[in-house]
Amino acid sequence: KNQVEQSPQSLIILEGKNCTLQCNYTVSPFSNLRWYKQDTGRGPVSLTIMTFSENTKSNGRYTATLDADTKQSSLHITASQLSDSASYICVVSAENSGYALNFGKGTSLLVTP
Amino acid sequence: DGGITQSPKYLFRKEGQNVTLSCEQNLNHDAMYWYRQDPGQGLRLIYYSQIVNDFQKGDIAEGYSVSREKKESFPLTVTSAQKNPTAFYLCATRAGGPYNEQFFGPGTRLTVL
Numbered sequence: 001k002n003q004v005e006q007s008p009q010s011l012i013i014l015e016g017k018n019c020t021l022q023c024n025y026t027v028s029p030f031s032n033l034r035w036y037k038q039d040t041g042r043g044p045v046s047l048t049i050m051t052f053s054e055n056t057k058s059n060g061r062y063t064a065t066l067d068a069d070t071k072q073s074s075l076h077i078t079a080s081q082l083s084d085s086a087s088y089i090c091v092v093s094a095e096n097s098g099y100a101l102n103f104g105k106g107t108s109l110l111v112t113p
Numbered sequence: 114d115g116g117i118t119q120s121p122k123y124l125f126r127k128e129g130q131n132v133t134l135s136c137e138q139n140l141n142h143d144a145m146y147w148y149r150q151d152p153g154q155g156l157r158l159i160y161y162s163q164i165v166n167d168f169q170k171g172d173i174a175e176g177y178s179v180s181r182e183k184k185e186s187f188p189l190t191v192t193s194a195q196k197n198p199t200a201f202y203l204c205a206t207r208a209g210g211p212y213n214e215q216f217f218g219p220g221t222r223l224t225v226l
Contacts, residue, residue: 004155008150010135010169011174030121031213032212032213034215040203041222042220042221043117043119043203043205043217043218043219043220043221044203045217046214046215046216048164048216049212051211051212054123089155091215099156101156101158101215103155103156103157104155105154105155106155
């Protein structure tokens with residue numbers, strides 16, 4: 001069964017600190033992996049998308065890594081800001097799956113002053 | 114949120130009533146989706162449509178209905194048969210290309226009183 005597991009479930013950090021969120025998946029055959037940021041009460045917004053051949057991708061202070069061999073991805077946030085407080089969702093799609101996406105439950109990040 | 118609008122943002126319904134959630138897009142994407150989001154859970158697929166006048170059930174279609182009469186519109190009706198309709202509902206579209214990226218609307222929060 002295709003699964004996406006995210007850790008930690010929640011995280012509290014001080015403003016200015018770095019943090020790393022984890023995503024492990026069992027989706028096969030792998031097509032691509034996306035990280036979304038979802039503010040409370042809003043729709044998810046894409047941060048990065050990576051295919052099998054891409055092992056790192058950055059979007060400002062967000063850097064995602066992908067290890068297709070171990071089926072792991074991480075999202076690193078540098079110099080966190082209060083506006084980074086949100087839920088971060090890992091989504092993995094399989095080849096030839098058409099509509100089907102596999103969603104993680106998300107990591108809830110709170111950045112405090 | 115891009116070119117996807119959902120209305121209303123908040124919706125209250127009495128038990129036993131049907132209610133329709135609107136989703137409109139101007140991205141010219143063929144595929145549209147409806148997801149349900151509950152606290153602590155990943156997004157779950159309700160219905161999807163890959164082309165006008167065609168739609169398919171997702172993982173949790175019971176108690177819901179959709180129509181796709183126009184490319185731009187994909188309304189979702191929550192019927193009285195849905196036993197636990199209180200949730201956050203997200204509409205999404207899918208672009209073509211190598212990533213098949215999904216774009217999400219701002220969401221509608223439905224509360225059954």
